[in-house]
Amino acid sequence: MTEVKATNVHWHDGEVSREDRNALLKQKGATLWFTGLSGSGKSTVAVALEKALMQQGHLCYRLDGDNIRMGINKNLGFSAEDRAENIRRIGEVSKLFVDTGVIVLSSFVSPYREDRDAVRALHDESDMAFIEVYVNVPLEVAEERDPKGLYKKARAGEIKNFTGIDDPYEAPESPELVLNSHELSLDEEVEVLLNMLKERGII
Ligand SMILES: Nc1ncnc2c1ncn2[C@@H]1O[C@H](COP(=O)(O)OP(=O)(O)OP(=O)(O)O)[C@@H](O)[C@H]1O
Numbered sequence: 001m002t003e004v005k006a007t008n009v010h011w012h013d014g015e016v017s018r019e020d021r022n023a024l025l026k027q028k029g030a031t032l033w034f035t036g037l038s039g040s041g042k043s044t045v046a047v048a049l050e051k052a053l054m055q056q057g058h059l060c061y062r063l064d065g066d067n068i069r070m071g072i073n074k075n076l077g078f079s080a081e082d083r084a085e086n087i088r089r090i091g092e093v094s095k096l097f098v099d100t101g102v103i104v105l106s107s108f109v110s111p112y113r114e115d116r117d118a119v120r121a122l123h124d125e126s127d128m129a130f131i132e133v134y135v136n137v138p139l140e141v142a143e144e145r146d147p148k149g150l151y152k153k154a155r156a157g158e159i160k161n162f163t164g165i166d167d168p169y170e171a172p173e174s175p176e177l178v179l180n181s182h183e184l185s186l187d188e189e190v191e192v193l194l195n196m197l198k199e200r201g202i203i
Pocket residue numbers: 036037038039040041042043044045065107108109145147148181182183184185186189
């Protein structure tokens with residue numbers, strides 16, 4: 001649990017609402033949370049979806065593991081505690097974007113169910129859409145792809161606490177969507193995602 005140190009703080013309301021901003025942008029802010037093993041395709045899918053949404057006139061923004069760890073979360077490592085804080089902060093940042101009316105594409109291994117559920121709860125309590133997308137591939141496929149050469153390093157013992165090797169990945173129990181990226185093409189994945197966003201009234 002996060003220790004709350006801020007006391008005597010009061011929320012200051014504005015005169016422009018989330019609904020006003022959604023109306024301005026002609027879309028509904030929402031978080032798409034891509035979770036899955038390293039190499040499952042989270043970033044690849046998010047990049048392709050971002051491009052497709054932009055072409056259709058929709059504003060979205062990608063939050064991506066390493067990018068965030070190079071900035072706001074550069075003081076966090078990969079222990080369970082730091083991973084939890086990493087995800088908590090990203091959840092709060094996602095919420096700020098959703099409140100702005102933006103469609104957030106968050107791509108993080110986020111291996112622990114409890115941490116993802118905490119981000120979902122944060123969205124729920126603010127009445128914001130949280131869509132968990134499980135990018136699913138067998139470990140063998142992810143390891144075969146190894147786009148960053150990380151599995152090789154983890155197998156050689158050069159990286160500790162690597163998800164799937166010496167750290168667990170807890171698959172979502174009831175994600176809004178599962179993408180089997182070893183069975184679908186990238187174009188098919190984008191089509192599934194666009195249809196889902198339409199069905200949910202986000203675009
Ligand atoms: N259908 C597919 N969907 C997504 N990626 C695919 C697909 N088929 C093959 N790939 C390849 O799989 C790799 C996925 O790598 P990517 O960096 O997107 O994974 P990631 O889940 O973001 O990993 P990490 O957690 O390390 O950031 C890429 O090299 C991509 O080209």
